[in-house]
Amino acid sequence: MAESKPGLRKPVFTKVDQLRPGTSGHTLIGKVVSTKMVLQKGRADGPQVRQMRIAECLVGDETGMIIFTARNDQVDLMKEGTTVILRNAKIDMFKGSMRLAVDKWGRVEVAEPADFTVKEDNNLSLIEYELVNVVEE
Secondary structure, three states: OOOOOOOOOOOOEOOHHHOOOOOEEEEEEEEEEEEEEEEEEEEOOOOOOEEEEEEEEEEEEOOEEEEEEEEOHHHHHOOOOOEEEEEEEEEEEEOOEEEEEOOOOOEEEEOOOOOOOOOOOOEHHHOOOOOOOOOOO
16 A cells, blocks of 8 residues: 655646635646737846746646646746646735746646647636625615
């Protein structure tokens, strides 16, 4: 019988259509549908020139797709057609729509090509959410 390491839980994979505003800790497998560079600037204020790069990538699975904001080194992994595993991803809200992001507590990994087709007619980043303050009676 294999000994299972304590504290190492098998990640529960989230499907794109289960993502909701204000949630985090998602691990999901997605295919990169497209990548668009939105920001590329160098900061020469230190010993080494730091480049700040941000790309908006559409990633999806068989349930839908969402915009993933890739930063710096993540940008290099997000090539069109690549299958990636986003570990510990969170939902950021940008102008009322959901964006997926992986900060320093998560990781982006290139995975074996997945055999699903991305459901491109369900783009969760096109759904606009309104911030509603619920007043409790």
